Amino acid sequence: MKVRTRFAPSPTGKVHIGNIRVAIYNWLFARHNGGEFVLRVEDTDIERSTPEAIQAMLDAMDWLGFDIDGEHLYQTTRQQAHLEAAEMLLEKGLAYKEDKGGTGQGECVIFKMPGTDVTFVDGIKGKMTKKAENMQDFVIVRSNGTPVFHLANVLDDVEQGITHVIRGDDHVENTFRHIALYEALGAEVPHFAHLPMIVNRQGKPYSKRDGDAFVGDFREKGFSADALFNYLALLGWSPGDDREVMSREEMIEAFTLERCQSSPAQFDMKKLTWMNGEYLQQLPADAFEALALDELAKAGIEADAAYKKSVIALIRERVKNVTEIAPMTGCFFSDEYEYDEKGVRKKLQKDGVADTLAQVKSILGSLEVFDEASTDKALHGFVEESGLGFGAVMAPVRLAVSGMQSGPELFPMLGVLGRERVLKRIDRTIDLFLK
RNA sequence: GACCCCUUCGUCUAGUGGCCUAGGACUCCAGGUUUUCAUCCUGGCAACACGGGUUCGAGUCCCGUAGGGGUCGCCA
Numbered sequence: 325m326k327v328r329t330r331f332a333p334s335p336t337g338k339v340h341i342g343n344i345r346v347a348i349y350n351w352l353f354a355r356h357n358g359g360e361f362v363l364r365v366e367d368t369d370i371e372r373s374t375p376e377a378i379q380a381m382l383d384a385m386d387w388l389g390f391d392i393d394g395e396h397l398y399q400t401t402r403q404q405a406h407l408e409a410a411e412m413l414l415e416k417g418l419a420y421k422e423d424k425g426g427t428g429q430g431e432c433v434i435f436k437m438p439g440t441d442v443t444f445v446d447g448i449k450g451k452m453t454k455k456a457e458n459m460q461d462f463v464i465v466r467s468n469g470t471p472v473f474h475l476a477n478v479l480d481d482v483e484q485g486i487t488h489v490i491r492g493d494d495h496v497e498n499t500f501r502h503i504a505l506y507e508a509l510g511a512e513v514p515h516f517a518h519l520p521m522i523v524n525r526q527g528k529p530y531s532k533r534d535g536d537a538f539v540g541d542f543r544e545k546g547f548s549a550d551a552l553f554n555y556l557a558l559l560g561w562s563p564g565d566d567r568e569v570m571s572r573e574e575m576i577e578a579f580t581l582e583r584c585q586s587s588p589a590q591f592d593m594k595k596l597t598w599m600n601g602e603y604l605q606q607l608p609a610d611a612f613e614a615l616a617l618d619e620l621a622k623a624g625i626e627a628d629a630a631y632k633k634s635v636i637a638l639i640r641e642r643v644k645n646v647t648e649i650a651p652m653t654g655c656f657f658s659d660e661y662e663y664d665e666k667g668v669r670k671k672l673q674k675d676g677v678a679d680t681l682a683q684v685k686s687i688l689g690s691l692e693v694f695d696e697a698s699t700d701k702a703l704h705g706f707v708e709e710s711g712l713g714f715g716a717v718m719a720p721v722r723l724a725v726s727g728m729q730s731g732p733e734l735f736p737m738l739g740v741l742g743r744e745r746v747l748k749r750i751d752r753t754i755d756l757f758l759k
Numbered sequence: 760g761a762c763c764c765c766u767u768c769g770u771c772u773a774g775u776g777g778c779c780u781a782g783g784a785c786u787c788c789a790g791g792u793u794u795u796c797a798u799c800c801u802g803g804c805a806a807c808a809c810g811g812g813u814u815c816g817a818g819u820c821c822c823g824u825a826g827g828g829g830u831c832g833c834c835a
Contacts, residue, residue, distance in 0.1 A: 425833085432833050449764070449765090453763090454762075459762090462832095465833085467833060472833070474835095476835095492829095493764075494829060494835095496829070496830075497762080497763070497829075497831075498835095521829085555771095558771070558772085560771085564774095565773080566772095568785090589770090591770095591771095594770080594785060594786055595770075595784080596785095597785095671795095704794095714795090715795070716794095718794040719795060722795065730795060730797070731795085732796095733793090733795090734795075
């Protein structure tokens with residue numbers, strides 16, 4: 325039988341990374357087995373399942389590059405079928421009506437547990453058993469006539485032909501009940517696998533307070549979808565060798581449930597950041613350029629196209645996250661950059677620096693051609709003649725033309741900035757700090 | 760409290776009875792490269808929760824203990 329897995333989110337707001345990780349594992353499992361991966365929108369909570377929330381969820385899936393098979397199933401369209409199934413269970417005596425707890429709200433439909441132990445083999449945790457005496461009957465249709473999650477979920481999984489239900493740890497208890505439901509319904513029981521949860525820095529499950537755990541937040545923070553996908557896939561699963569940065573094809577090829585961890589994993593922003601940098605560095609030069617150009621546009625930076633490209637090439641190797649690009653290149657596009665205070669104190673405001681900068685300015689001003697090679701040669705010459713150390717000359721120059729203590733290599737930077745800017749900035753620096 | 764589950768470096772993990780004086784990655788630290796910062800290279804710190812078994816031999820199997828998590832809704 326063809327493997328078919330599903331992702332069944334209730335679109336009640338933002339998509340949590342814990343949920344998306346479950347989707348990733350479902351997707352990897354399906355693809356590894358040449359099967360299908362479908363989506364079901366559990367939108368029965370009318371209050372919170374707004375069109376916007378549904379769209380946000382779909383956007384997140386799309387951004388992460390999920391290819392979803394077939395049509396999406398919206399649970400609200402299935403209510404009739406759910407109710408008919410409940411009716412059938414009632415007729416067969418597998419469920420009964422009762423005003424549970426005597427609330428006066430009217431009668432609800434309650435599923436009768438079969439009175440036998442329930443056992444299943446979890447794809448991750450192994451054999452799981454629950455004794456009959458530890459399980460209770462449960463409501464499947466509310467007294468207001470609407471189906472409850474358990475009924476809807478099971479029926480829809482049957483409808484969609486789901487062969488493997490891979491979901492969060494928090495569903496383990498439900499699974500015992502669901503299996504009883506499948507059997508009462510005369511449906512084939514699928515395989516189950518329960519993934520442990522992701523926990524926060526304190527080792528606790530994510531709560532609303534951990535506002536940084538939504539897919540959209542990572543997107544806004546400049547993480548690449550591929551890096552996030554890869555990182556999340558590795559949070560609780562490993563290919564069994566030392567590979568970490570992996571393509572989707574490699575992950576699909578290596579993925580098995582047996583290799584999934586059965587204990588919770590802690591989310592580590594530092595490692596995600598590292599991985600994001602790896603993905604950025606792996607990018608072909610033109611792809612990186614396009615990305616960077618986009619960032620500059622977002623920051624409202626306008627400049628000559630060729631100039632922008634040469635600036636981008638300068639910072640290419642140092643970027644770990646696209647959001648660093650605009651701040652890092654600020655001094656190339658505007659004279660209004662800030663000076664690093666500490667750098668000014670340590671490198672600029674020292675005896676002789678004014679004189680050094682004046683000499684550098686005159687040397688650079690008299691160059692026939694002004695580019696990386698010529699500035700390199702001229703300033704090295706000056707360092708030797710003057711007997712000053714490299715640092716004593718280069719650090720003030722860097723600070724003068726960029727305001728920063730660190731940054732791209734100095735000579736390429738001078739070449740890109742061009743003579744006019746460089747000379748003007750040296751002048752200004754002397755005026756600002758050395759008079 | 761009852762029921763279910765989990766437990767290898769700070770973190771993610773490899774490990775399916777001998778290849779483990781426990782390997783990799785992130786982080787951190789030191790050194791090298793670099794005019795500077797970053798990159799890069801080299802090295803370092805750092806773990807089998809605890810206690811009993813089983814076995815010639817246990818991180819690996821069994822039993823306890825401790826700690827952690829999940830569930831116990833006419834939520835999903």
